[in-house]
Amino acid sequence: MAIVKTFCERHGMTIPIVQAPMAGGPSTPELAAAVSNSGGLGSLGVEYLSPRQIEQDILRVRQLTQRPFAVNLFSPDADQPLAGDFAAVAEVLRPYHERLGIGPPEPPASPGENFVEQLDVLCRLHVPIVSFTLGLFPQAAMERLKRESIYVIGTATTVEEARLLEQSGVDAITAQGSEAGGHRGTFTTDAESVLIGTMALVPQIVDAVSVPVLASGGIMDGRGIVAALSLGAAAAQMGTAFMACDEAGTNAAFRQALLEAHEDQTTVTRAFSGRPARGLRNEFIDQWNNSGLTAVSFPWHNTLTRPMRRAAANAHDAGLHSLWAGQGIRMLRQGPATSIMDQLRQEIADSLENARRRLPAALQ
Amino acid sequence: MAIVKTFCERHGMTIPIVQAPMAGGPSTPELAAAVSNSGGLGSLGVEYLSPRQIEQDILRVRQLTQRPFAVNLFSPDADQPLAGDFAAVAEVLRPYHERLGIGPPEPPASPGENFVEQLDVLCRLHVPIVSFTLGLFPQAAMERLKRESIYVIGTATTVEEARLLEQSGVDAITAQGSEAGGHRGTFTTDAESVLIGTMALVPQIVDAVSVPVLASGGIMDGRGIVAALSLGAAAAQMGTAFMACDEAGTNAAFRQALLEAHEDQTTVTRAFSGRPARGLRNEFIDQWNNSGLTAVSFPWHNTLTRPMRRAAANAHDAGLHSLWAGQGIRMLRQGPATSIMDQLRQEIADSLENARRRLPAALQ
Numbered sequence: 001m002a003i004v005k006t007f008c009e010r011h012g013m014t015i016p017i018v019q020a021p022m023a024g025g026p027s028t029p030e031l032a033a034a035v036s037n038s039g040g041l042g043s044l045g046v047e048y049l050s051p052r053q054i055e056q057d058i059l060r061v062r063q064l065t066q067r068p069f070a071v072n073l074f075s076p077d078a079d080q081p082l083a084g085d086f087a088a089v090a091e092v093l094r095p096y097h098e099r100l101g102i103g104p105p106e107p108p109a110s111p112g113e114n115f116v117e118q119l120d121v122l123c124r125l126h127v128p129i130v131s132f133t134l135g136l137f138p139q140a141a142m143e144r145l146k147r148e149s150i151y152v153i154g155t156a157t158t159v160e161e162a163r164l165l166e167q168s169g170v171d172a173i174t175a176q177g178s179e180a181g182g183h184r185g186t187f188t189t190d191a192e193s194v195l196i197g198t199m200a201l202v203p204q205i206v207d208a209v210s211v212p213v214l215a216s217g218g219i220m221d222g223r224g225i226v227a228a229l230s231l232g233a234a235a236a237q238m239g240t241a242f243m244a245c246d247e248a249g250t251n252a253a254f255r256q257a258l259l260e261a262h263e264d265q266t267t268v269t270r271a272f273s274g275r276p277a278r279g280l281r282n283e284f285i286d287q288w289n290n291s292g293l294t295a296v297s298f299p300w301h302n303t304l305t306r307p308m309r310r311a312a313a314n315a316h317d318a319g320l321h322s323l324w325a326g327q328g329i330r331m332l333r334q335g336p337a338t339s340i341m342d343q344l345r346q347e348i349a350d351s352l353e354n355a356r357r358r359l360p361a362a363l364q
Numbered sequence: 365m366a367i368v369k370t371f372c373e374r375h376g377m378t379i380p381i382v383q384a385p386m387a388g389g390p391s392t393p394e395l396a397a398a399v400s401n402s403g404g405l406g407s408l409g410v411e412y413l414s415p416r417q418i419e420q421d422i423l424r425v426r427q428l429t430q431r432p433f434a435v436n437l438f439s440p441d442a443d444q445p446l447a448g449d450f451a452a453v454a455e456v457l458r459p460y461h462e463r464l465g466i467g468p469p470e471p472p473a474s475p476g477e478n479f480v481e482q483l484d485v486l487c488r489l490h491v492p493i494v495s496f497t498l499g500l501f502p503q504a505a506m507e508r509l510k511r512e513s514i515y516v517i518g519t520a521t522t523v524e525e526a527r528l529l530e531q532s533g534v535d536a537i538t539a540q541g542s543e544a545g546g547h548r549g550t551f552t553t554d555a556e557s558v559l560i561g562t563m564a565l566v567p568q569i570v571d572a573v574s575v576p577v578l579a580s581g582g583i584m585d586g587r588g589i590v591a592a593l594s595l596g597a598a599a600a601q602m603g604t605a606f607m608a609c610d611e612a613g614t615n616a617a618f619r620q621a622l623l624e625a626h627e628d629q630t631t632v633t634r635a636f637s638g639r640p641a642r643g644l645r646n647e648f649i650d651q652w653n654n655s656g657l658t659a660v661s662f663p664w665h666n667t668l669t670r671p672m673r674r675a676a677a678n679a680h681d682a683g684l685h686s687l688w689a690g691q692g693i694r695m696l697r698q699g700p701a702t703s704i705m706d707q708l709r710q711e712i713a714d715s716l717e718n719a720r721r722r723l724p725a726a727l728q
Contacts (some may be wrong), residue, residue: 008724015724115502145444158628159694178542179561194628197543197561199591200691202583207694218564227563227591229719263568264522264558283526327564330523348727352720355593359377360372360403363712 002273007172007212007234010151014039015345016225018174018214019337020239021045021072021131022182024315025254026324029057031062031239031247031337038341041235043070043131044228048302051117062078070153075135076115076358077187078275084296086304092291093308096320098286100311108303123148131155133176133185134275136168153214155185158194162213174237175205177217181240181326183277186269192268199231206232216280217289222347226355240326247336254317256322257282261329271312272322274301280329283319284308365489369574371536371598374515375432375493378403379709380589382538383438383701384577384603385409385495386546388686389618389677393421395611397428397700402705405599407434407495409717412666414479414483422489434491434517439499440479441551442639448660450668456655457672460648460684464675487512495519497540497549498639500532517578519549522558526569526577538601539569540697541581545604545690547641548632554630555640563595584695590719604690609701615677620688621646625693636663636673636686644693647683 008016009233019035021027023045032042042063047056054071070237090105097104119141122130125257130145133155137145146169154165156176162173176185177198184191198217214239215228228236243250244258247248257280267281273290274295279285305322312320333340356364372380380450385391389408396406408425410418417433425433453470461468483505486494494509497519501509509516510533518529521539526537527638541562548555550688553657562581570577579592580601592600607614608622620645631645635652638659643649659665669686720728 004721008722013724016727017526017721028710039726043630058605100561107491128533128571142676159626160628177561179564192633195542195559196627196691197539197582198563199561199588200543200584200627204588204694206691213651216562219565221567223567223595226594226719230590230594230715231587232718234722244396262523263564264524264553265561267557312584328568330568345727348723351594354596355590355719358370358372358380358593358598359712359716360377360405362378363380363709 001162005295012042013041013235015241015348016235016340017341018070018235018237018342019043019242020216020237021070022243023047023072026243026250028247029060029064031242032069033117034247034337035341036065036067036069036097038338039081040341041068042069045072047072047074048113051121054118054121054123056274058127062298069305070131071122072130072133073115073118073130075137075187077135078298079111080297081302082111082297084301085295086296088092088293089301089304090294091292092288093305096308098352100308100315100317100320102307102311105307107168108300112299112303120265122158123150125245126150129153131174134183135187142169155193156183157186157196157201157203158188159204159208160208161188162187164188166209166211170211172212172214172234173205174211174214174216175202175233177201177215179218179233179327180216181266181278182277182324183273189281195268202228202231202233213214218326218328220328222344222351224328225344225348240328240332242337242340243325244332244334246335247337251313251321253313253318254321257323258325258329258332261325262329263327266327266329272302272305274298275326278326280323280325282323283292375405377383377405379457379705379712380593380599381405381705381708382434382599382601383407384580384601385434386603386607387411389435390607390612390614392611392613393424393428394684395606396433397425398611398701399705400429400431400433402702404705405432405434405438409436410482411436411438411680412477414477415485419486419489421681422485422491433492434493434495434617435481436485436495437479437496439496439501439551441499442662443475444661446475446550446661446664448658448665450660452657453463453660453665454670455597456652457669457696458658461671464681464684465499465674466671466675466678469668469671474666476663476667481690487514490514493517496523496536498547499551505660506533520569521548521555521560522548522552523568523572525550526573528552530573530575534575535568536571536576536578536598538578538580539597541565541567541579543691544580545630545642546688547637547639559632566592566595566597582690582692584692586708586715588692589708589712590715604696605694606701606704607689608696608698609704611701612700615685616686617677617680621682621687622689622693629692630691630693636666636669638662641688642690644687644689646687
């Protein structure tokens with residue numbers, strides 16, 4: 001009988017936790033390294049970083065840990081040609097630029113970073129794991145990653161997407177439930193129309209594919225981790241759970257907003273990036289919804305709103321920043337990531353035991 | 365130390381499964397009795413039934429089982445005075461009435477059944493458990509149920525709703541995650557804006573109240589049940605899981621549509637009842653969305669669309685019937701309810717063991 005390693009065994013993990021990549025601030029080399037050093041799998045979300053910044057961050061992780069980690073990009077399928085009414089969106093942004101004391105919104109010179117150049121860095125530095133979201137990876141990219149023996153994780157929000165990912169050759173699939181904060185990974189249909197909860201999504205994807213499935217969306221503590229494993233997941237991916245920890249790059253205004261937030265205050269919006277993402281409702285989202293406008297195509301819209309978001313972070317103005325967060329927000333905790341990992345380890349044992357105790361005597 | 369009975373112990377359950385009430389067809393005395401006889405807790409959804417029909421159904425359950433069962437009503441808070449553009453809604457219905465060969469849509473003479481008369485039956489027959497959704501019960505109703513020593517279960521879709529229910533004196537709370545089929549229980553805010561997934565909702569409600577919490581939404585097999593217990597729930601409430609079983613009253617066209625459906629084909633709509641409910645997208649929902657109309661107030665809208673829905677069921681026309689279903693739909697199974705209950709019992713043991721095995725060695 002062949003020895004089949006589980007996902008955790010394959011990556012030397014002693015606790016079934018993948019730290020979600022969280023591009024655009026919260027993701028730091030310090031956070032990824034702390035999670036990996038604690039026996040989980042840390043991730044860097046590098047979508048918005050230049051090849052040079054990506055290289056620096058990867059080298060920094062390697063200074064801090066000897067253990068495996070993942071680096072996350074968006075699929076280039078997510079990139080659309082420039083389309084949409086730039087001038088109309090700029091009119092919505094203009095008063096906020098004035099309030100923040102920055103120059104008027106200007107058309108971005110380029111949409112964002114170059115995927116091939118970004119991937120080059122990951123391959124050249126031979127990172128152990130590459131994860132991605134918002135589509136499939138091009139066949140050439142998949143072949144290159146395979147040649148380099150890099151482990152590949154894709155993201156699915158429906159059973160159909162999971163099947164497409166498996167066919168494309170990924171080694172594992174993150175099942176992103178509707179509870180999850182940040183960008184929706186949906187790539188086969190309209191993201192807002194298929195917000196499938198983690199409880200329903202994970203077992204249906206597990207039944208449909210033969211690769212390991214990571215559960216994400218609403219998992220904030222040991223209870224959620226054991227629930228994820230019960231549903232058939234190989235591990236739990238957790239993002240929001242780490243957003244207020246010491247090592248996260250979450251800016252101060254964002255952090256404060258997260259700590260005060262309730263589970264009923266998130267929404268899925270295209271206001272900030274042009275792509276549907278879950279975050280805390282705030283002034284800009286409400287203003288955007290009132291405008292009735294359609295976003296400029298991704299990633300142009302994201303680049304267009306970046307000056308406002310950056311200035312808002314500096315000015316501690318949570319009303320104008322993208323406050324990506326999941327629906328488990330009341331369970332958020334602070335402190336060093338290693339301390340949170342220690343708590344999670346204890347909670348896993350407790351939750352498993354509590355689940356057993358909650359069973360009627362005949363089933364225990 | 366006082367002996368505190370768990371929810372399952374209190375109701376003599378040998379398996380932590382509550383069959384969801386599913387008013388409007390799927391709920392039958394035979395289904396409720398089969399689930400209770402198998403060691404779970406069966407429920408009757410009697411919202412749309414006359415006091416006389418309710419009495420008959422309760423007596424029938426009592427013929428079939430000696431075990432506890434629940435009877436479910438909507439809160440009278442859900443009822444609104446007649447408001448809305450009846451004529452415009454009738455124009456949307458008219459071609460479907462013609463297609464089905466029934467008379468043109470007419471204004472309902474009355475909105476629906478009388479809550480006080482319905483509750484009278486439940487108290488007079490002294491049912492063991494009354495559950496409700498879509499609001500709080502009036503204080504007089506709560507006092508009467510307490511006087512009769514009837515156990516009361518409310519429904520919450522947010523932490524705030526759970527707290528209000530606990531303050532109102534309920535004995536347990538069903539946490540209805542966004543995956544759930546049928547009417548959204550939301551009563552403090554706009555239901556479509558707070559679709560919180562079961563994975564996130566259950567532990568946050570468990571943390572906020574001291575009464576037992578039942579998890580509902582997306583739970584279809586033993587994996588989901590163990591996940592629910594891991595999250596802190598006292599039991600799992602399952603509706604869609606029983607919709608295609610032999611004892612369910614689900615009509616033939618509805619049953620066929622359910623068996624062919626995928627997890628990404630449900631939507632939350634007001635098209636059929638005027639209240640947001642999750643069901644399979646079909647022709648009438650699409651037509652309703654295209655109309656851009658606002659529903660007539662609940663329950664008037666529900667009564668207004670009833671002739672179409674009834675005729676559609678008789679004509680095996682799934683395009684015009686309300687196909688309430690949750691997001692776990694691919695996991696649906698057929699057969700006798702007792703056989704499904706037997707499978708679930710075995711799956712619970714398997715899922716608990718599998719969750720443990722999936723843990724890295726150090727945590728097992």
